Amino acid sequence: MIVAMTWTRAAQIAGRGARLGLVAVVLLGLWRGAATPVILAAFFLAISLLVERIAPPVLDACFGVVLLAHASGVLLGGPADSGVWGPAMHLAAPFLVALILAVAAADGRLLAPAASLRVALGTGLLGGLLVIVAWEILELALNRISGVHIHTERGDTVTDLALGTLATGAGVALAAAILAHRRHGPVAVTDGGGGPAT
Secondary structure (H helix, E strand, O other), rough: OOHHHHHHHHHHHHHHHHHHHHHHHHHHHHOOOOHHHHHHHHHHHHHHHHHHHHOOOHHHHHHHHHHHHHHHHHHOOHHHHOOOOOHHHHHHHHHHHHHHHHHHHHHOOOOOOOOOOOHHHHOOOHHHHHHHHHHHHHHHHHOOOOOOOOOOOOOHHHHHHHHHHHHHHHHHHHHHHHHHHHHOOOOEEOOOOOOOOO
């Protein structure tokens, strides 16, 4: 129990640290006069605050770190300009979104009461797919804002959607394994409020 509480506390600290990091990116972006990282980091911060309300601490921390990595990469320039950065983000984010939504639905964190396994997994799948499509649309919309530039020159929207779909499927598969284990085996880790921390 002590180990579980320590692990949960560490995840909570990491999640909050990631959000503070996003605030720092906003401030540094404003100082440097860079509109793109400011808008992205502010948007990611809003998303992270919403995720914090529904995700177990460990998943919240993972998602926060991914968002911070993306925003920081855009601010620093070098990582975001590499050929692997975009695909990595298009794999990591949908994977976590699908996993978080499925677990949240099963835990009753989205809508009460807790959803059945089938509904929870369907929620994760649909949510993940919607996010990858919404992100591609958002990229185009943000690029219309003066001073904002998000790399879309690669012309790889289809590739991004394919990677996102693959990642969403992987996230749902992991959620299915986690939720099945909960039903058929003891839950060793809790989130401090009685629910599984995952």
